[in-house]
Amino acid sequence: MEVTSSAYGTYSSSSSASTPTASEQTDYITFLQMLTTQMQNQDPLNPMEASDFAVQLATFAGVEQATYTNQLLGAMMSQTGLSDLGNWVGMEARIYGGAYFDGSPVELTPDPALGADEVTLIVRDSNGVIVDNRSIDPEGLSYSWDGTDSSGNPLPDGSYTFEIESKLNGETLDTSPVAAYVEIMEARYEGGATMLVLPGGFYVDSSSVTGLRRPVG
Template identity: 75%
Template sequence: MEINSSFGNFTGGAEGSGSPGQSDFVTFLQMLTTQMQNQDPLNPMEASDFAVQLATFAGVEQQTYTNQLLATMIGQTGLSDLGGWVGMEARLYGGAHFSGDPIELTPDPALGADEVVLIVRNDNDEIVDTRSLDPETQSYVWDGQDTDGNPLPDGTYRFEVESRLDGEELDTQPVAAYVPILEARYEDGMTMLVLPGGLFVESGQVTGLRPPSEPDAADTM
């Protein structure tokens, strides 16, 4: 079976065992404290630099924990169990197929950002839409329109969120979308999920699962 590569190639799971420990966070804070104590008092670091370090650590910590937890869950789940996923909505990174229905996104802006921009790319990696989001936004419904408000054609789109502080970029991260699961298959030693638009993804890439729901049009812009 040839897997449609337009959906991306994000792997679930993480190397090693165990969840991120509190010691990692303590070590990070010790390093940050040492950095502050030894900085040049005549040329101290900008507050935005510290914000970038904190945001980066928090994002990596959370993603590592999520990947390890899901890897454990998937490892204990057989194809018969995945059959119960059919008809559910999976939270996935890498993009989603648009065919007229709004797509619910779960942006996760960087900690401390005062400006957040949603970036939408098409199959050719061209930016087709950008729009401002509230820095506190955790759920957003994309209506399938470009920057000028014109409807975009059916196709697969990828989403990113750029976080800024005082006009400076903190980071740019992929945004997950909720995608319907149409079928579960076992192919070449892998458990694959079939998604709208002829897309396939390994079950280990799922970062969330929920019953289907209708997006609230009031959340779109």
């Protein structure tokens, strides 16, 4: 099992194959050994009845068929899973925890406190330092951050986190994180979970996605 850390948390990964489990293989081999031993040690003067032998052969065939069926079902489930993963790729996921800026605007979905008459967007870099602080529309449900600082200077590529401060009559009502829509580059199964690969090499568990949409434009 491999443990990997990212800006969005730590997760474990493991791999499995569509081959019989160790338990299935052990049972299969044990059955063969028992049948062979029984045939080798039978009384020559009172050999096994043909009907008994046929029953055991049928049982042997049943075990073999069950093993093959398990392998086939495992392969089918794997193929279905890959198809499901493909549905994620190319979509835009709404997530909290920040986004990677590479020169293209980052689409945010602010949710100001009810009744706020003043809302400020606060942007922090990967070190937690505030690099941008600007007023936005209190009634706006979306905002496109252009990747510049408070003075309008372009910021370098990298990961940034977002939050908003809501005020009413100059008094702070709430400070809350802001979600961003981020393109999904890849999807994979890791440790029983569906992990999404985002721009900048970040990983996020699909269970943390709060919205999904097709790319805009």
